[in-house]
Amino acid sequence: DAGVIQSPRHEVTEMGQEVTLRCKPISGHDYLFWYRQTMMRGLELLIYFNNNVPIDDSGMPEDRFSAKMPNASFSTLKIQPSEPRDSAVYFCASTAVGGEAGELFFGEGSRLTVL
Amino acid sequence: SQKIEQNSEALNIQEGKTATLTCNYTNYSPAYLQWYRQDPGRGPVFLLLIRENEKEKRKERLKVTFDTTLKQSLFHITASQPADSATYLCAPSYYGNNRLAFGKGNQVVVIP
Numbered sequence: 001d002a003g004v005i006q007s008p009r010h011e012v013t014e015m016g017q018e019v020t021l022r023c024k025p026i027s028g029h030d031y032l033f034w035y036r037q038t039m040m041r042g043l044e045l046l047i048y049f050n051n052n053v054p055i056d057d058s059g060m061p062e063d064r065f066s067a068k069m070p071n072a073s074f075s076t077l078k079i080q081p082s083e084p085r086d087s088a089v090y091f092c093a094s095t096a097v098g099g100e101a102g103e104l105f106f107g108e109g110s111r112l113t114v115l
Numbered sequence: 116s117q118k119i120e121q122n123s124e125a126l127n128i129q130e131g132k133t134a135t136l137t138c139n140y141t142n143y144s145p146a147y148l149q150w151y152r153q154d155p156g157r158g159p160v161f162l163l164l165i166r167e168n169e170k171e172k173r174k175e176r177l178k179v180t181f182d183t184t185l186k187q188s189l190f191h192i193t194a195s196q197p198a199d200s201a202t203y204l205c206a207p208s209y210y211g212n213n214r215l216a217f218g219k220g221n222q223v224v225v226i227p
Binding site: 004031033035041042043045048050055056091093098101103104105106107108109 | 146147149151156157158159160161164204208213214215216217218219220
């Protein structure tokens with residue numbers, strides 16, 4: 001398996017623009033997580049899905065952020081409108097067992113810079 | 116809310132020595148504790164999981180301990196090598212809760 005695949009790897013955009021980050025989880029994994037990593041705050045959980053259904057979105061910072069999982073092999077994280085404070089590395093991770101006791105497999109991340 | 120504390124200062128260690136990292140958590144004790152390795156520009160990679168009823172877990176040159184009384188996990192890298200240089204993150208998890216929160220990580224630099 002190719003692992004968790006994220007795109008784009010790097011994105012530079014201007015404040016106010018819409019940003020869409022994409023993730024393809026490992027086939028057969030029922031859980032998908034979106035994290036954001038910054039130097040100040042470390043790795044923060046934004047939202048996670050189980051069987052394509054959003055279970056906990058309490059980490060989503062505000063209404064400008066939205067995430068979808070239309071099928072088992074694809075998820076998006078959208079920021080509209082983007083702001084400079086959204087600059088971070090966004091990771092997608094998947095697991096077969098759940099975050100409780102399951103090994104999370106991370107993608108390589110999407111580095112977002114908002115000017 | 117639960118706090119996860121890892122030393123923010125990088126650990127510089129001579130090759131061949133044992134590196135020891137600490138993960139402290141507050142409030143209630145987790146059912147499991149996971150450790151991950153992260154290299155610059157890469158995503159975290161799972162290393163080990165220890166359960167609350169396990170005192171110690173080993174994998175090759177890695178050893179993890181879990182002390183629920185002290186609310187602490189220790190992560191050891193024995194016979195450290197320059198290739199072990201990375202940031203190591205701990206992540207406690209709880210029964211019935213799939214939210215996996217991470218500490219900020221502790222950087223290790225192994226000096227040849």
